Amino acid sequence: MLATMPEIQELRDVRSHSSRTVVAQLRQVSKTFGVVHALRNLDFSVRAGELLALLGPNGAGKTTAVKLFLGLMRPTAGTVNVFGGNPIHAEVRTRIGAMLQVAKVPETLKVREHIDLFSSYYPRPLPQAETVAIAGLQEIKDRPFGELSGGQKQRVLFALALCGDPDILFLDEPTVGLDVEARRLLWEQIRKLVGRGKTILLTTHYLEEADALADRVAVINRGEIIAEGTPSEIKAKTCGRRIRCVSSLDIETLQSFPGVAEVKRDRDIYEIRVAEAEPVLRELLLRDAAVRDIEVVGAGLEEAFLALTQNGSSEPQTSGRQ
């Protein structure tokens, strides 16, 4: 039924490298709120048919970027372009679907009533039964919004984003606060949309989510894109592993191993940052029979961002947010 994971990975990698039309773009965009620089000279494009994940920690500027794309904010400098137009215009908005972080939705309206209303805003909406089916709301379509669980509420907001059959969808942290099961369910539905040829920009602070869904990942931190690439490329840069061991090999030898990003020595313990642990371990065991105290740990996302901001960015970090 489904392709195996490596196959999917390959497919996505091939797709994302193809040069597709840019359908949404931030060009040299800066956004400041008083003294806070939310975005700095951001150049950022979404291509037709791709699922692009904008990955970053809280406060990195993800939501600001989405609001600019939706025309809910004006950039302080630079231009925003969606389908060749400015998203503040209704005719551009008919091609856009949006899922934003909302603290409160009118609770007394039923799910199908919410969908009915939002569908009416668009010139060619999906049949409502189809919207309900894609978002998996069949069981709850007659329930008032206020009675739904967190996951169900997110799925309704997702339904409102897709009901107008838009060409591009902006999903701002769609799975934040959801449990594992609800998150996976929403992932499945997002994949269905990609399958229908939609372009999707999704923001997340879960690397796992970007990896599970995206063709391409852009990592944002402190208002700047610090890395861009396929999930596997990003993972190699960000989600590497650290191997700690005691070995008699010298530091240059270790650095020459395939996939080794960095080697540090602390007394007699080596700390080796790698993209993938297994090939390096094989090499290590082969070359040094006496290697001992091997420990493999995954690099945390925060660490990964740190690593990226130190190595991946062409410009050094200037002052942070005040």
Next chain:
Amino acid sequence: MATVATTINSPALARPFGRTLTIYAKEAKFEFLTRLRLRAFSLSTIGFPVMFYILFGLVLNGKEAAVNGTHFATYLIATFGTFGVMGASLFGTAAGLATERGLGWLQVKRASPMPPFAYFAAKVVMSMIFSAAVVLSLFALGVTLGGVHLTAMQTMKLLGILVAGSLPFCAMGLAIGYFAGPTSAAPIIQLFYLPLSVCSGLWVPLMLLPKVLQQFAHFLPPYHLAQLALGVVGAEQQESAASHWVVLIGFTLICLGVARIGFQRDEGKTYG
């Protein structure tokens, strides 16, 4: 590097008039349903004026009581009608707007191709429906229990004036809704609502209030709406109806101007 979509033709929004009308109708219908099902709103909006009318108009005064020659229960239909309309309109617009603005819902709607005006129109229509419901409830009570006699013409005129009188207070509600937070909107409305009502002579007829308050009432919009309503039952002060309309229209325009500043601020035209 990929180049920008060389103007992927973005079709002009040629939304047929019929479809626009559908959006307005749906927006109003669902706004009404949202509020109707919100018991805290629907019951108190209709319940408070009715309760006060029963208390002041029917219980504390006999059926025969009169003030300056006007049947008391009839007099109070006009003033508590004004009171009810004001409540339905202020709470109907301001509370919803402040919450939806402050907690992100309005942003979801703004990101959609919804015509922005439909959102406000829905709140106004909903407030007018609730206003009509309040006034009709008072009529029913007055006629059945208060010995009120109104001709068909008077009934229609009174209903028409009071429901139209919802507009200035909807405008005021929009202005408050744009500058109040989600939790502060209701207390702020109360701060205006009750003092304005009492000082405009809506609870106790104006001539029973101190002279100072009688003078002060001329500065208050609810006074002018109440005078128009009282005019229908022949209990108005000696002033021209036109002067009341002028005040109410002026007040409406000022409030809409304030609301517009809030709207533009949200749209990011003023700053950001």
